[in-house]
Amino acid sequence: FNTTNTQIYFFKMNKQKILLLKKRAFTLRKHVIEMVTEHGKGYVQQGLGASDLFSVLFFDELKLEDAQTDQFKRDRFILSTAHNSAVFHACLAERGLIPFDDLKNYCIDGSPLEINVSERLGKYVEATCGSLGQGLSVAQGMALSAKRNKSESRFYVILGDGELQEGQTWEAILSAGTWNIANLCLIVDCNGMQVEGDINKVISLEPLTEKFISFGWNTINCNGNDIAELLSSFKSAKECKAKPSVILAKTLVGKGVSFLEGQLSHNLFFPKIVANKALKFLK
Numbered sequence: 001f002n003t004t005n006t007q008i009y010f011f012k013m014n015k016q017k018i019l020l021l022k023k024r025a026f027t028l029r030k031h032v033i034e035m036v037t038e039h040g041k042g043y044v045q046q047g048l049g050a051s052d053l054f055s056v057l058f059f060d061e062l063k064l065e066d067a068q069t070d071q072f073k074r075d076r077f078i079l080s081t082a083h084n085s086a087v088f089h090a091c092l093a094e095r096g097l098i099p100f101d102d103l104k105n106y107c108i109d110g111s112p113l114e115i116n117v118s119e120r121l122g123k124y125v126e127a128t129c130g131s132l133g134q135g136l137s138v139a140q141g142m143a144l145s146a147k148r149n150k151s152e153s154r155f156y157v158i159l160g161d162g163e164l165q166e167g168q169t170w171e172a173i174l175s176a177g178t179w180n181i182a183n184l185c186l187i188v189d190c191n192g193m194q195v196e197g198d199i200n201k202v203i204s205l206e207p208l209t210e211k212f213i214s215f216g217w218n219t220i221n222c223n224g225n226d227i228a229e230l231l232s233s234f235k236s237a238k239e240c241k242a243k244p245s246v247i248l249a250k251t252l253v254g255k256g257v258s259f260l261e262g263q264l265s266h267n268l269f270f271p272k273i274v275a276n277k278a279l280k281f282l283k
Helices: 003-039 044-061 085-094 100-105 135-148 161-165 167-178 208-214 227-239 272-281
Strands: 076-079 155-160 184-190 218-223 245-250
Touching: 003 044, 003 085, 003 100, 003 227, 003 272, 044 085, 044 155, 044 184, 044 227, 076 135, 085 100, 135 155, 135 167, 135 184, 155 161, 161 167, 161 184, 184 227, 208 218, 208 245, 218 227, 227 245
Parallel strands: 076 155, 155 184, 184 245, 218 245
Antiparallel strands: none
8 A cells, every 4th residue: 555545544444443333332322221121220321321432442442352362461451330330241242251141130139240240240350349449459450460570461440530539549540650550541431420419519520631640640531422532542542651541531421312311310210111212212
């Protein structure tokens, strides 16, 4: 290829990738609605809002394919917001890591697909993070160990913006910046919601970007519901070799279902009549 043809080729390739990832996100949203409907409870709003983010992570960014043959090289993912479980379980099913039939067991007591993600599900759950604020500390320890052992693995953590009100997260942020743990990528799902409602009415986090920069992090802001921006953000994070990266991804709770968008409902009771309406509105 000459330069022009190469640019056209990659533009078309990226355009095709974006379309495929959008379809994945749509499928994840559909799974979230159906899973929560099965037993009338679960985390709908967060799952709908973060589906684009999970789509890019699980179907483009994370290197999991060689997990059976080389544990030393594969990437690790930690869902610190372990209650955002429906979309995570849907990702595992879509990646072929758990059977689709297992999704019907979401929220059943004693099931591996509990309402909070737990290690009982298997090896792709690196840590049980039912207590918020712990996931980044766990990932940091794993990433630091991998760095010292010259492993090729990267470590990804999804944290909720409400979790940043936990003191432990800032201890981890401070130390990761100090030790330049560049194989660590933190994604903050900035959906503006916590149990009590609007996070800014509980404890304000701003100026969040400046805080991460001052703690020594490669700080990236993006629209967490825009596939192209997410792809670009993960690329920038991977290219940074000198410090840990954080992607502050602004997401809209209830994304894709017009009558749910922006409703700050943490754990939504979701009867079938509402779910069927949501599936018709889903786009």
